[in-house]
Amino acid sequence: MTNSIAEIEDAEVIFIIGSNTTENHPVIGTFVKRAKNKGAKIIVADPREIELAKLSDVFMQLKPGTNVALLNAMMNVIIEENLQDEEFIKERCENYDELKEVVKDYTPEKAEVITGVKADLIREAARIYAKADKACILYAMGVTQHATGTENVYSIANLAMLCGKLGKESCGVNPLRGQNNVQGACDMGGLPDVFPGYQKVHIKENVEKFEKAWGVKLSDKPGLTVSEMFHEAIKGKLKALYIMGENPVISDPDTKHVIEALEKLEFLVVQDIFLTETAQYADVVLPAASFAEKDGTFTNTERRVQRVRKAINNVGQSKADWEIIVDIMNRMGYKCSYKSARDIFDELAKVTPQYAGIDYDRIENEGIQWPCPTKDHPGTKILHKDKFARGKGLFKPTKYRTSAEQPDDEYPFILTTGRILYHYHTMTMTGKNEGLMKIAGESYVEINPMDAKKYGISDGDLVEVTSRRGSVRVKAKITDVVNEGVVFMPFHYADGSANVLTNTAYDEVTKEPELKVCAVRIKKA
Amino acid sequence: MLKIKINGSEFEVKKGLTILEACKEVGVEVPTFCHDDRLKPSGTCRICVVEVEGARNLMAACSTPVTDGMVIWTESKKVVDARKEILNLILANHPLDCLTCEKSGECKLQDLCYKYGIKGSTFKPNKKEYDVDESNEFYYSDPNKCILCGKCVRVCNELQCTGAIGFAQRGIKTHVTTPFDKGIANSTCVSCGNCVAVCPVGALMPKKKMKYRTWEVKKVRTTCSYCGVGCQLYLLVKDDKVVGVEPYFGEPNRGLLCVKGRFAYNFINHKDRLKTPLIKKNGKFEEATWEEAYDYIVGRLTEIKEKYGPDSIAGLTSARCTNEENYIMQKFMRAVIGTNNIDHCARL
Amino acid sequence: MITLTINGKKIRVASGTTILGAAQKLGIDIPTLCYDPMLEVYGGCRICVVEVEGAKSLMAACATQVQEGMVVYTESEKVIKARKEILALLLANHPNDCLTCEKAGVCKLQEYAYRYDVKFGQIDGERHNYELEDSNPYIVRDMNKCILCGKCVRTCAQVEGRKVLTFAYRGFKTKVTTAFDKPYEDSDCAFCFRCVAVCPVGALKDKRASGKARHWEVSKEEFTCTFCDYGCKFEVARKHGKAVYVTPKAPSEGRPLCLKGKIGNELKYLDDVETPYIRVEGKLEPVSWAKALGLEEILYKIETEKR
Numbered sequence A: 001m002t003n004s005i006a007e008i009e010d011a012e013v014i015f016i017i018g019s020n021t022t023e024n025h026p027v028i029g030t031f032v033k034r035a036k037n038k039g040a041k042i043i044v045a046d047p048r049e050i051e052l053a054k055l056s057d058v059f060m061q062l063k064p065g066t067n068v069a070l071l072n073a074m075m076n077v078i079i080e081e082n083l084q085d086e087e088f089i090k091e092r093c094e095n096y097d098e099l100k101e102v103v104k105d106y107t108p109e110k111a112e113v114i115t116g117v118k119a120d121l122i123r124e125a126a127r128i129y130a131k132a133d134k135a136c137i138l139y140a141m142g143v144t145q146h147a148t149g150t151e152n153v154y155s156i157a158n159l160a161m162l163c164g165k166l167g168k169e170s171c172g173v174n175p176l177r178g179q180n181n182v183q184g185a186c187d188m189g190g191l192p193d194v195f196p197g198y199q200k201v202h203i204k205e206n207v208e209k210f211e212k213a214w215g216v217k218l219s220d221k222p223g224l225t226v227s228e229m230f231h232e233a234i235k236g237k238l239k240a241l242y243i244m245g246e247n248p249v250i251s252d253p254d255t256k257h258v259i260e261a262l263e264k265l266e267f268l269v270v271q272d273i274f275l276t277e278t279a280q281y282a283d284v285v286l287p288a289a290s291f292a293e294k295d296g297t298f299t300n301t302e303r304r305v306q307r308v309r310k311a312i313n314n315v316g317q318s319k320a321d322w323e324i325i326v327d328i329m330n331r332m333g334y335k336c337s338y339k340s341a342r343d344i345f346d347e348l349a350k351v352t353p354q355y356a357g358i359d360y361d362r363i364e365n366e367g368i369q370w371p372c373p374t375k376d377h378p379g380t381k382i383l384h385k386d387k388f389a390r391g392k393g394l395f396k397p398t399k400y401r402t403s404a405e406q407p408d409d410e411y412p413f414i415l416t417t418g419r420i421l422y423h424y425h426t427m428t429m430t431g432k433n434e435g436l437m438k439i440a441g442e443s444y445v446e447i448n449p450m451d452a453k454k455y456g457i458s459d460g461d462l463v464e465v466t467s468r469r470g471s472v473r474v475k476a477k478i479t480d481v482v483n484e485g486v487v488f489m490p491f492h493y494a495d496g497s498a499n500v501l502t503n504t505a506y507d508e509v510t511k512e513p514e515l516k517v518c519a520v521r522i523k524k525a
Numbered sequence B: 001m002l003k004i005k006i007n008g009s010e011f012e013v014k015k016g017l018t019i020l021e022a023c024k025e026v027g028v029e030v031p032t033f034c035h036d037d038r039l040k041p042s043g044t045c046r047i048c049v050v051e052v053e054g055a056r057n058l059m060a061a062c063s064t065p066v067t068d069g070m071v072i073w074t075e076s077k078k079v080v081d082a083r084k085e086i087l088n089l090i091l092a093n094h095p096l097d098c099l100t101c102e103k104s105g106e107c108k109l110q111d112l113c114y115k116y117g118i119k120g121s122t123f124k125p126n127k128k129e130y131d132v133d134e135s136n137e138f139y140y141s142d143p144n145k146c147i148l149c150g151k152c153v154r155v156c157n158e159l160q161c162t163g164a165i166g167f168a169q170r171g172i173k174t175h176v177t178t179p180f181d182k183g184i185a186n187s188t189c190v191s192c193g194n195c196v197a198v199c200p201v202g203a204l205m206p207k208k209k210m211k212y213r214t215w216e217v218k219k220v221r222t223t224c225s226y227c228g229v230g231c232q233l234y235l236l237v238k239d240d241k242v243v244g245v246e247p248y249f250g251e252p253n254r255g256l257l258c259v260k261g262r263f264a265y266n267f268i269n270h271k272d273r274l275k276t277p278l279i280k281k282n283g284k285f286e287e288a289t290w291e292e293a294y295d296y297i298v299g300r301l302t303e304i305k306e307k308y309g310p311d312s313i314a315g316l317t318s319a320r321c322t323n324e325e326n327y328i329m330q331k332f333m334r335a336v337i338g339t340n341n342i343d344h345c346a347r348l
Numbered sequence C: 001m002i003t004l005t006i007n008g009k010k011i012r013v014a015s016g017t018t019i020l021g022a023a024q025k026l027g028i029d030i031p032t033l034c035y036d037p038m039l040e041v042y043g044g045c046r047i048c049v050v051e052v053e054g055a056k057s058l059m060a061a062c063a064t065q066v067q068e069g070m071v072v073y074t075e076s077e078k079v080i081k082a083r084k085e086i087l088a089l090l091l092a093n094h095p096n097d098c099l100t101c102e103k104a105g106v107c108k109l110q111e112y113a114y115r116y117d118v119k120f121g122q123i124d125g126e127r128h129n130y131e132l133e134d135s136n137p138y139i140v141r142d143m144n145k146c147i148l149c150g151k152c153v154r155t156c157a158q159v160e161g162r163k164v165l166t167f168a169y170r171g172f173k174t175k176v177t178t179a180f181d182k183p184y185e186d187s188d189c190a191f192c193f194r195c196v197a198v199c200p201v202g203a204l205k206d207k208r209a210s211g212k213a214r215h216w217e218v219s220k221e222e223f224t225c226t227f228c229d230y231g232c233k234f235e236v237a238r239k240h241g242k243a244v245y246v247t248p249k250a251p252s253e254g255r256p257l258c259l260k261g262k263i264g265n266e267l268k269y270l271d272d273v274e275t276p277y278i279r280v281e282g283k284l285e286p287v288s289w290a291k292a293l294g295l296e297e298i299l300y301k302i303e304t305e306k307r
Ligand code: SF4
Pocket: B094, B095, B096, B097, B098, B101, B102, B103, B104, B105, B107, B108, B109, B110, B145, B201, B202, B203, C099
């Protein structure tokens, strides 16, 4: 997030796109609702009529995968009606002319054809957003989990810059992170192309810096992303995989493909707290300690580095993930002598500029938001306050492209997937809770009543949902939360798993798979 | 700055504070039932009354602003008598259940009765006879113990903004309930437990899987392991097991949690937890020692690295592990294996 | 050595061990009210009953020695039912006072009532109406709360020639008293606090700890008294970091606790000390610290030698 969670409550306008906030980030959802109660206007763009859509001022129920067209049309209206922030654009941005050029084509009427959202709604949303002083944008996986994910994110940034809504209180572009420490995993260099602190691996100085810090020669060749790893494994080029705390068999698109890849590997290690679906394919499974059994830090979606504390002794013979890896590093001839999580943190703060000023003592009581370059720096609530990291903000105009897979006669529905309030990710944790399982014990597919009628499906019927990659049977939930032609499934469940169906087409830049759009057909089972 | 006197001592405090806030700032404790820092003062419970010199009546500290020169007594005889009277009234229709009540030890009513030496009511008992609503999976509501402070209703409506509960009927029959008294399970309640967290007495309590008394648990502050909001919470520990969760009142969640963070902690001590390393032999997992597992892993990785080169190995780090662990994992891949093949399911 | 099974777990113990002792070795917690490892076994409260396979009735775990091959259940349905009944009976003539009772939080009766989910009023019994004995400066006696476990009587009798307490009267009227049922200060009571230290409920309370804090509000630190070679155990309780009371925990092997230890440690640990009282010609009187701790003579010597 460029801004902080607390600021949401004071926004005048909140534009939520591709985020079912009240279910996936329930506590942030309460900030949105409180803002609404204080008089804020809410704009929602989502293929489903989610809870926040019901209390929104403008709800744009767009066709899955048409974000760019919608956002471009909003910018078209803003420029057309001269609502842009000229001063901000002039002083802080570049490439405005190209943006103007690109969005010129996207009249609301044209966008209506693509997105299915009435042109007038788009106009209204654009005006409300542009005219407010404090307007923030919240988005989540409904924006990023597309083959055009990067373009979607660029478009959101373009919109915010166009209206000068960056670097200011209660504004900004705010991705809501799904898992507790996605932010931290990225910050720490858990990505194939960057060292900790987003320092690119192909830049010589960075390589040298880390070679010095770690005392070994390093590769400057960017590595494989998750999706590429599976492709390479199937091709026989990737031989061994070490998985720490992930369950790609359920969470990744196209389950069949993932399993094929795992089976093809010569050696697979899985380290987790439960024997997950993925662990079943491992050669060695290592018992990890849960978050309640270890010390450390998580970084939340507003970049706040917060403490995790050991509350109980390790269950069974389990060990903290870091302890296990350190043991293996030592045995492979790389000597390291960390005695505690704090020791590791002190080292990572030295090589990660954003974390340089943070230590356990400083965050004992309250977490600090990075960047925090020095020990006396209070942390950063709002990014890009005076200037952007790269100097000037660059407009990156994008054109609308259709999703990789479009509905056709054979597969006439668009399937979109997501999370629900009562479960988390692949349910390794929430699936163990009786109460949650009583409330939300099985997978389902949401179908619009008109479609249901057409196919003779009633609420609670077992239906077969089929894509080009596979087929699952789940219960039908007849609801007008989804529009005609669109069906929705939660992706948590191993039984009736949505990711048997989803597409592995992925974004060229981020390699994020297109989990939000694929073509399916349904029939009563 | 304003000059005021509290219990005979002089203080300087900022303008615009209530008496309650001023007292808190200078470390004088004033009891409250219905007050919550996050909500506008409602002044309904009256237990926070104090004596202000020159004022005809006792004043509710939570809703009276301090003025320059104010002279305040927070435990004068008049104040104490008023508080005793309030407690006396509450106890007249409160079940005396501290022997086994789950709230005992953290109950505000109990605390104040102890402080002011109220052992029971001198009024004719007028006990309520409501059914306990156990319909929610995670908590129960016992209206018989409710003191009608209204905090749960206000938190659900003004902070959580779900609006599942409200007050029904009037006078002695007033009680907290869901629309049409249909039970919490049949309301819009999302089981966040945020009402439970503010109830000053034993009227709203989490259902316990393992019995414990409030004084038996150790509370360990940590960060929630579910979504990216990073709510701060306490794990309640008894006999080396996590038996409950309570929210922390501070940034970023300000005392709010969701159903997962608040109630879905039982995976931690679940019987299915992996407890020893497993090595697959002939397609079947067999228990192994750490040494065996390490030897096997180190042997295989070294062999594959030598035969096919470091880029034939990859690691998946985790958005669920700590920063320290993510750092170590990528360092392992980069510095020890020698590849940048490191990623995680951030995008999923 | 004897092998037996408790709740499905096998264990070997020395012969002569009680079932309670064997269970403790397995980490199985059997409730007790009248049992104390430092006192002779009494077996009166019956709360420790367990089921022994083949035995006709439930057995008191504190008084039954293990036998080869014994199969014991400590929480069977029958056992739980019996304990519930005992607790319900105890509560039937016990004041419902946990709201403000000083013992709440460390009270055994409360602990077991919670564990077995027994509430007041399940059996409606006749209640005592003894007057609260609050006339001496050290110990408050509330015989309405007494459950007649007899621990105070036994611990007092362990001190040679003391034996201040006995059971008196019969049936419902049974009561722990001093000779002629006089108040403590008019008896031979030495205010050693042994009885207070063993009382499982709120019947005997340290008056100087009363009203200071609830048990769950304080952090307690156990320490060993250093005033004489016996080394009795005391505990100091702190609320918000402030030491609010010192109270005797357990006598040392062989001999007493004593009043000097109690008040001496108050002087040593407490932030606000209260006036000490000692018996002067048989009567409890407020005295100087020097006198209370028997230092008057020495002080006098020092003072005079100085001059
Ligand atoms: S709510 Fe409080 S006063 Fe009432 S029975 Fe429970 S602990 Fe006692």
